[in-house]
Amino acid sequence: MAERKPIESWLTDMDGVLVHEGVPIPGADAFLKRLRESGKPFLVLTNNSIYTPRDLHARLKRMGLDVPVENIWTSALATAKFLEDQRPEGTAYVIGEAGLTTALHDIGYILTDTDPDYVVLGETRTYSFEALTKAIRLINDGARFIATNPDETGPSAEGALPATGSVAALITKATGREPYFVGKPNPLMMRAGLNVIGAHSESSAMIGDRMDTDVLAGLEAGMETFLVLTGLTRPADVDRFPFRPSTVADSIADLVERI
Numbered sequence: 001m002a003e004r005k006p007i008e009s010w011l012t013d014m015d016g017v018l019v020h021e022g023v024p025i026p027g028a029d030a031f032l033k034r035l036r037e038s039g040k041p042f043l044v045l046t047n048n049s050i051y052t053p054r055d056l057h058a059r060l061k062r063m064g065l066d067v068p069v070e071n072i073w074t075s076a077l078a079t080a081k082f083l084e085d086q087r088p089e090g091t092a093y094v095i096g097e098a099g100l101t102t103a104l105h106d107i108g109y110i111l112t113d114t115d116p117d118y119v120v121l122g123e124t125r126t127y128s129f130e131a132l133t134k135a136i137r138l139i140n141d142g143a144r145f146i147a148t149n150p151d152e153t154g155p156s157a158e159g160a161l162p163a164t165g166s167v168a169a170l171i172t173k174a175t176g177r178e179p180y181f182v183g184k185p186n187p188l189m190m191r192a193g194l195n196v197i198g199a200h201s202e203s204s205a206m207i208g209d210r211m212d213t214d215v216l217a218g219l220e221a222g223m224e225t226f227l228v229l230t231g232l233t234r235p236a237d238v239d240r241f242p243f244r245p246s247t248v249a250d251s252i253a254d255l256v257e258r259i
Contacts, residue, residue: 004202004224004246005202005203006203007203007204007205007224007258007259008040008041008199008200008203008204009040009041009042009194009197009199009200009203009204009205010035010040010041010042010043010204010205010207010259011042011043011045011073011190011193011194011204011205011206011207011218011223012031012042012043012044012045012206012207012208012252013044013045013046013184013206013207013208013209013210013213013214013231014044014045014046014048014056014060015046015048015209015231016208016209016210016228016230016231016232017207017208017209017228017230017231017252018031018032018044018060018065018252019060019063019065020230020231022063023063024063024064024065025230025251025252025253026251026253027251027252027253027254027256028065028252028253029064029065029066030253030256031252031253031255031256031259032065032066032067033066034256034259035259036066038259040259041197041198041199042071042197043071043072043073043193043196043197044056044060044067044071044072044073045073045074045184045189045190045193046072046073046074046075047074047075047148047149047151047183047184047213048074048075048099048123048149048154049074049075049076049079049096049097049099049100049122049123049148049149049164049183050096050097050098050099050100050122050123050124050125051074051097051098051099052074052076052098052099052102052103053069053070053072053073053074053077054069055098055099056072056074057069057072071197073189073192073193073196074099074103075122075148075149075182075183075184075189076096076099076100076102076103076122076148077103078148078182078183078188078189078192078193079100079103079104079120079122079146079148079182079183080100080103080104080106080107080109081107081192082146082182082188082192083104083107083109083118083120083146084107084108087117087118088107088108089107089108089109089110090109090110090116090117090118091109091110091111091112091115091116091117091118092104092109092110092111092112092116092117092118092119092120092146093111093112093113093116093118093119093120093134093135093138093143094111094119094120094122095119095120095121095122095124095127095131095132095135095167096120096121096122096123096124096148097122097123097124097125099122099123100120100122100123100148104120113134113138115141115143116138116143117143117144118143118144118145118146119135119138119139119143119144119145119146119171120146120147120148121135121145121146121147121148121164121167121168121171121179122147122148122149122164123148123149123154123163123164125161127162127167132167132170132171135171136171136174136175139171139175139177140175144180145168145171145172145175145177145178145179145180146179146180146182147164147165147168147179147180147181147182148164148181148182148183149163149164149165149181149182149183149184150164150165150168150181150183150185150213151163151164151165151183151213152165152166152169153166165181168181184208184213184214184216184217185212185213185214185216185217185220186217187217187220187221189217190206190217190218190220190221190223191221194221201221201222201223202222204223204224205218205223205224205225205226205246206218206221206223206224206225206226207225207226207228207252207255208225208226208227208228208231209227209228209229209230209231209232209233210231210232210233211227211233211237211238211241211243211245212241214227215227215241215243215245216243219243219245224246224247225245225246225247226245226246226247226248226249226255227245227247227248227249228248228249228250228251228252228254228255229248229249229250229251230250230251230252235248
């Protein structure tokens with residue numbers, strides 16, 4: 001195996017790596033502080049499209065984690081970037097929250113339920129039967145189907161919640177049309193994020209708590225990958241996958257000295 005270049009930029013997932021159910025994971029503050037002091041480019045990523053980067057900055061700040069707005073990259077931003085490249089100043093029917101609608105407005109998209117170019121499905125806590133019915137009919141009439149991320153469930157204090165992937169499956173069942181998922185594990189999200197911070201995959205690392213999204217996305221984007229065991233993945237789970245992370249660590253605290 002060819003020797004990798006030194007790590008000059010870092011990408012890290014948020015949930016399960018830096019925070020868990022609204023509580024900072026020990027070592028997350030030290031890791032972020034070291035990153036800021038190093039001057040190395042970095043991004044905190046999330047497949048959750050509900051919040052804007054400004055919202056997430058404020059939420060993390062209240063937890064004692066300082067992540068500048070410009071260092072936050074969401075599946076909503078990645079989706080907006082993809083649509084801007086594919087069909088500039090297009091139109092979309094959107095099921096989602098402010099994180100997604102704001103990202104689309106910022107690239108000049110018009111949100112409409114009349115003959116849109118795309119149906120864009122994101123995360124929301126209030127999926128409505130009326131909105132899903134409208135999406136299904138628009139897709140059947142020719143709108144292209146895009147989804148921010150394939151996660152089937154999301155975390156909450158009460159347990160798992162249905163997420164974008166589950167709702168996308170419902171729409172697919174009704175229309176026969178598969179969505180294009182922009183978020184992890186699509187390496188497109190990683191490459192777009194690297195472009196934002198002017199970094200290159202061969203000298204970048206991805207930290208995550210999931211093999212099927214974080215590690216896979218980093219691997220396919222050509223990055224060094226770190227799996228931490230503070231989220232969904234247990235040590236026994238790693239060998240079930242046909243690929244492996246570069247390194248398995250107990251938590252983000254074990255990676256502070258790598259910066």
